[in-house]
Amino acid sequence: MTRGGTTSPHTGVVVLATTPACGLSCTDGTLLDRLSDQLATLPVREVQVVTPSGGLGADLRGVAKIARTATGAVAVLPGDLVLHTEALSLLLEHPAHDTGALVCRDTAAAPLRPPVRVEGAKVVAAGSSFHLVPEANATFRGLLQAAEADLGVLADIAEELAELADTGRLGPVTPVEAVDLLLVGLVRSGVAVRAATLGPLHADRVTGQISADNALAKLAEVDEAKVKVETAVKHDDGFFATYFVSTWTRHLIKPAATLKLTPNTVTGVSVGLALLSAVWFSAGTPGARLAAAGLLYLSFALDCLDGQLARYTRTFSPLGAWADGMADRLKEYVVYIGLAAGFGGSGIWYLAVAAMILQIVRHAVDYTYAGAAADAARVGALWGRPARSLLESEDARRARGVLGLAQRLERDTAARWLKKIIVLPIGERTALIAITAAGWNARVTFLSLLCWGGVAALYQLCGRIARSAR
Template sequence: MTVAVIIATGTARGGPEPGPAAVLPGAPGDDPPTLLTRLCRRLTALNVPDRHIVTRPEHAPLLRKDGHDVIECADPAADLREIARLARLTRGPLLLLPGDLATGGELLARLVRDARTTVTAVTAADAGAGAAPVRRARGTVVSAGSAFHQVTGPDAAFPGVLRVGRPRFETLAETAERLAGLLEAPGALPEPAGEGEPDPLALLLVGLVRAGVPVTALDAGGLPCLRADDEPAAQAASAAVDGVDERAVRLKAAVKSNDGFFTTFAVSSWSPYLVRLAAWRGLSPNTVTCLSMGLAVIAAVWFAAGTRTGMVAGAALFYLSFVFDCVDGQLARYTRQFSVLGAWLDAVFDRAKEYTVFAGLAVGSTAAAAGSGVDGGDVWPLAVAALCLQTVRHMIDFSFGVRPARAAAAAPAGVPLGVAGDGAAARAETAPAAGRGGAVARLSAATSRVRALHWLKKMVVFPIGERFALISITAALFDARVTFVALLAWGAVGGAYTLTGRVLRTLPR
């Protein structure tokens, strides 16, 4: 179970007396809940009852009056040592948060229920007062800033929300203790920028990144994640959080943004309505997966009839089968119902649907009346060839997908914590000239920025959406022979393109 560590040490500005920013009112009214209370309520709703709230001794009375049990720490070094202590005691994962944070349940849920990444930092375009700058590359934080550390070319802000999984607990504890020692040693860290206490959460992120720990950057996107240090900012941040329809945001996020052309425009443009309906009816993603497979089987039966009506009906059913194939994944992401069985069924049924329809088309071509518009003759050799080609392509895709992760994907390490800069300029000057692999990657990125080329590249690889569309259209308008010839031609081009690109990408950079 996730354990939350809330650092409620920030001081509010603008009041008659300095007080904790965590107890700033989050909404106008006679007795509004504070930022910290709102945050704790959201954590409780996500089944995170184990919370450790760290604050200063002078802030403790107000936080206890607000209904919170607190741990008193005298300074940021003590905060870091407390984090290290909790990391070694907790079974985890750990969710580190600032007490002056305003955010909704959806973003917190993505962190709490994330089982794929070990260390994740929330990043946002605007994170309010107290946020630290970061720079990202390929979804990873590669440079992080603090009061002592600079970031070259920052592209986002870190509001202080960090999730650390159990495999990195010892690294987290060691980093926190090392930073605590540096804070207490005069001159061990660069001259700080600005006034006030350094943020221990920003320091932790700097320490982890510079230690070479891969930190996944979770983009807040349309979900507010804001820190506040005065009452107007707290109320504005809370109003921004309350004004977001989180269900709509979650539904939008459930639709993949990098799908193929046909999937994006002919399916995902309306499939969210089916996702809402399926969720309202209480259908599980596995049920939708089985429904998709069933529609493909019925489509194959219609194809096997060997009539124009059967070909048209089969084409329509096969298209609907693909729609539900997209809906099952979208429903899983929308309802957060993930399972190993579901992933296995989805992968197996994707292959089974195509091969079942291949058989139906071949049977129908044989059964069709001689000379009719659907008479393609004996197409079994073409059907077997299409099946073999697709099997080889899946084998190549799987083999490339399970290759070891490239070391370059990890955040660059080697810059000491006592150095203010992140070393980006020096690395750029001393970096060796990129080989063919790097040139291919740069060319691919450049062409992807041109919209027409982006979609052309998506289509030429012949993804599943285009394959289902090609089968449906050619079967409805022509005969099985045309379908299989088109599958083999486009499949061969897509396979050659994909294989060439992957071979070039593996060459020394």
């Protein structure tokens, strides 16, 4: 059956109500009723419920048929899934409407929690009762979304899996594993699957009334509103941003949203404060430099807040990210000019220009590498999918050389923070500029930027070469 949801041109939802657990009772009727009510609060195009129609093969063919006729992203989830509404939003309200899977960093795999391996926020291996996952570091929690561009691949996979299931070549799999098998197929077909991580939220598939009651009780233990704020704050940010900015800007997110401030408005105020900072730096006096350092810090704090507000309101976009990045460059280089003007003398301008060129080179290394990697991925997808089999288990892939060492260091907290600090991200640069300019002078600031920035550039270059070689 089909039920219209909140008007949206993007996402449609397929609910696989093919297991008896969908009819288990809860305070809102049945689990399927509860899930339907949750989806009604989200901006989805429509909800289609697939009822039992002859086994796993028939269910998968139903998904394939919907995927072939859909005109936007399609999310697939089982009707026995008990989860927070905010967990649904991680995929269904994401502005990218990309291909993704809901995962939990809990590695305790179970029949309804198949193992997956996540690397770089992508699901790179997925399992089922038939497919093994070496070095699994997370579990799949039942919600899968395919971007519009990947719907053809999803339909092909669903039809192939249906044929394998009907002929018994997938072993004793049941309709319970339909979504798990679709995720396996997407990953093995080379589709980039974003890992939408649950964090403190819950999402569990259930089999009986006791497990349903326990899952619902776990939901009640979590404050979804608080979690929404917490997840708006980047947890992989730099050291300075994490401990000296986000600790207090998180408390401004809800008031900013209540005031209907847009991320672009906050970015504009941030740019204005940076310009004022540059003006004060140009005065050159100790008091002016101290005031300018404070304004620069506040400018960076608002720069963090605009991203947090964008994630909280889910209004972020590629255009907004580009504008934010351009604003960061503008603010930093204007401050360089202010510092040089306040110090005076021709020699300081050489240092200012050298520091500016170094930052430009560093950003070029990062962005050209990211562009090359994206181009390589697109070419690979166009000229041939990676070899995969839906019948055989995936072999273990072990990290080697420099990248293997880097991945092992990620498990150590101190080493992970050291790696973040050494590349001199925007937060650390802001702190370096503010402290050295307020405590000493512009010459010390530029020399510090050149020394630390040079080490960071060498580290980044070695890392990019190592990744390219792999």
